[in-house]
Amino acid sequence: MKYGMRLYVAIGVLSITIIPSARAQWAVYDGANHVQNVLIAARTLQQIDNQITSLANQAQMLVNQGRNLASLPLSTLSTLQSTISQTTALLAQAQNIAYSVQSVEQQYQQAYTSVSSGMSDSALFSQAQTRWQNSVGGFEDALKLQARVVGNIPTDSSAMTQLVSASQTSTGALQAAQAGNQLLALQSRQLSDIQVTCPPEM
Numbered sequence: 001m002k003y004g005m006r007l008y009v010a011i012g013v014l015s016i017t018i019i020p021s022a023r024a025q026w027a028v029y030d031g032a033n034h035v036q037n038v039l040i041a042a043r044t045l046q047q048i049d050n051q052i053t054s055l056a057n058q059a060q061m062l063v064n065q066g067r068n069l070a071s072l073p074l075s076t077l078s079t080l081q082s083t084i085s086q087t088t089a090l091l092a093q094a095q096n097i098a099y100s101v102q103s104v105e106q107q108y109q110q111a112y113t114s115v116s117s118g119m120s121d122s123a124l125f126s127q128a129q130t131r132w133q134n135s136v137g138g139f140e141d142a143l144k145l146q147a148r149v150v151g152n153i154p155t156d157s158s159a160m161t162q163l164v165s166a167s168q169t170s171t172g173a174l175q176a177a178q179a180g181n182q183l184l185a186l187q188s189r190q191l192s193d194i195q196v197t198c199p200p201e202m
Contacts, residue, residue, distance in 0.1 A: 068172035076159045076182050080189050083152055087193065090144050107134075149193040159186055 112131065119127075160183070167179035 064172075066172075069174055070172050072166060072170070072175040072178035072182075074162055074166045074179070074182075076163065076186065079155060079159060080185055083155070084189060084192070087145065087148055090141070090148055093141075145193075152190075152193065156186060156190065 163179050163183050163186070167176055167183070170176040170179060
């Protein structure tokens with residue numbers, strides 16, 4: 001009986017000594033360490049956020065560069081070339097008028113400076129008839145060219161409207177520059193039309 005009581009007491013002592021030992025192994029909260037860990041995590045998140053912002057800026061820069069390099073989908077070059085070809089064809093069909101300096105000088109010498117007091121009536125009549133034909137032919141050619149220019153007005157107006165709209169809605173520098181170049185080409189062709197329809201008075 002005494003042996004049993006001793007064992008019971010020993011077990012009780014052992015249990016008493018074990019329980020406090022187990023409680024001593026629990027984790028102890030360190031407030032300063034926790035704050036430090038939170039600050040490190042916040043800095044890491046800030047760095048990640050900065051990297052994401054940088055990548056987004058680089059992506060937007062690439063998009064802008066792509067827009068600046070985008071070509072204008074509108075071209076009026078073929079229309080301008082066709083109009084110039086038609087005007088050139090009319091000039092090539094001009095009656096009794098030469099469009100080179102040498103030919104003009106030669107024809108002028110023959111028709112306008114070869115009059116002399118000793119010429120016969122038939123010769124004078126022939127020269128007068130040549131001058132009249134030149135005048136009538138020049139007037140007809142001028143009317144044809146003016147009609148051609150007037151006929152170009154609707155086409156020019158449409159092209160100008162399209163080019164101005166394309167310039168205003170351009171997505172990049174290249175498109176705006178191309179629209180501006182085409183507008184300048186249209187203006188140059190119009191100036192050429194004005195020059196060929198306004199010959200010097202004779």
